[in-house]
Amino acid sequence: MIQVEHMNKTFKVTRRSAGFSEAVKALFHREAERIHALYDISFTIGDGEMVGYIGPNGAGKSSTIKILSGILTPDDGICRINGRIPWKERKAHVKDIGVVFGQRSQLWWDVPILDSYELLRDIYEIPTPQYQETLDELTELLYLGELLRTPARHLSLGQRMRCEIAASLLHRPKILFLDEPTIGLDAVSKLAVRDFIRKQNQKHKTTVLLTTHDMQDIDALADRVLLIGKGRLLLDGALSDLKSHRPREDATLDEIIAALYRDYRI
Template sequence: MDAIQVQDLRKEFKAYSSRSGLKGAFRDLFTRNYKIVPAVNDISFQVKQGEMVGYIGENGAGKSTTIKMLTGILTPTSGKIIVNGMNPHKERERFVQTIGVVFGQRSQLWWDIAVQESFRLLKKVYKVSDADYNDHMDHVIKTLDIEPLLDKPVRKLSLGQRMRCELAAALIHNPPLLFLDEPTIGLDVLVKLKIRDFLKEINEKYNTTILLTTHDLTDIEALCERVIMLDEGNIIYDGALKSLKEHWAEGKEIQFEFLERAELSRLEELTSGLQVKWDLDEKNQVFTALTGDDEESVSQVIARTVAGYKVKDVKINEPSTEEIIRNIYERGMA
């Protein structure tokens, strides 16, 4: 069963412009100049129940607009959305009982009251029984390590502490679908790791579907097997993260440190006939071979180099997901 079905989804906004001068300001009182700006352009995709999908793109690509339509906050200009078997903006009251949402730059916790009081209010809003709340939230609170924070006002929490509490608040009613919009923005490494581990756990334990929007691609690599890439409101890639790396990675770098003096000309001679380009970091005496992404090319370069020189160390570096995606945006998918 699909948790999310999107077909030909479109969202347009009116962008108003002001006329110059006093006369122009007076005219603006009666008629405004505007143009229609499409934020999301007729996109279609499906997300299966239990999937963890990364929804990525540059600022202004349409990610947050899509999330707001999927959660019922915005009404689409055209197209069809079915989330958890419902239309989000037409069946809003029933629909919100089936989703959890975390916006990294917005809070659903009350600023001046203790965290546990916010939890109790949300428990009443979602009509969660005491037994279900205790059974589920005891586990969530312990896993996210927020028990010492429950009696503190939200305003006294650090960013990392607040985000862990925000995530717990979104899961009070144990929704089958979780939307995360920049959930780890500004967080330190340890807090990010804790949140990632927790998301993996709830996905495995409850088969929770997660749609993750983030600029931190290490989150995507750690959690998602599938990515949907958006550019100027259009989907330019929808598929496995692994396939994205295989098709768009520009080879591998093999770094060599030798026990004896080596020469670039000799290394080029040893690997002649192979698709390889050599470079030298003279300061550190590290030789780098840029070769193809296939295992055969890497193996051949290493074998021929080792046959000609005594090797102290070898490192194989793959392009990061961030580098690959940056290259796609800069050069296009062609």
């Protein structure tokens, strides 16, 4: 179970104008500003839930995922996942989670995908029979086949993302954090990824927290939605509740979200 209570996170950002003289001034005096990435965030996610975490760029979605995965430490507040504090018990915590960042890679660029998987097997200390069984299952469900023998740099974006998702699931995590996993994918690849995530949740009861700007991902996968804006949690409810905010009868999910952004001025 994921438990977050009154969590806050700020970042210090330095700014300067363009030009050589401004660069020289910045050597002696830097203009700094504190940005509230997260402000008093609280939510609970139960085992086996599939939750969509949505909001505009800079709302705090990725910061939340990084705290939940143990990469960042919040300024204050409570965050426990399966009874552990992610950033304090990181080694034990990462064995229970899988993380996919749509714009980051955990695959080694110049070696075949299978070599990356073998290294991940050693890192996570996965028993060989379990590793082979999981790899066979993922290869079939994600249509990896010959991709396993191909270096990551030779794969298309859609092919690489399928391999990234498989890499995050080799150790059979209980929780899967997906940060824009379908970004830049074509329609066929998106459908394949969505179908796989749905099957993974149904078969293994994997808890999924999905951040995306593609509302079709949310509509296809999430039963519950968290809406965040300017670091504040604005809405927490069922997807059907979200759809009740229609600005008009025939409004699409994208139009509903855009209307909510305007209502909350985010």
